[in-house]
Amino acid sequence: MSDKNKIKITKEQREDMITSIKEYFSTEREEEIGDLASSKILDFIIDELAIEFYNQGVYDSYKYMTRSIDDLLSIQKY
Template sequence: MRDKSKIKLTKEKKEEMISLIKNYFLNEREEELGDLASNLMLNFIIEELAPEFYNQGVYDSYKYMNDRTEDLLSIQIY
């Protein structure tokens, strides 16, 4: 993603996500990840994976709105 449209998180949300990553690795892989490793993992997800999910959400929203707009034509009076 371009820097101006990069996903931005509040400090609290980022800390929550880092905690979730640490808990995931501990519970699912029995590995303890530190703050640095979890932060790097989160940054990778944000920079490399999140744009695909974001773009899918944009497309789904576009499709939904386009379908609803088409429905408006059904209320025309002839």
């Protein structure tokens, strides 16, 4: 994915996500992983998977807006 299309997150969001990844591994897998490993996992998710979630959000928004426009047309007066 080019840098132009890469999902951007703030430093604070990144830190929160890294913490969440570490907590997941600790709770669900009973493994302790460090900041570097968590950061690499987050980079993989952002680089390889995030665009799919983004595109799904765009498509869901499109469907919602289309339904809303159809509803708006139903209140026309003749």
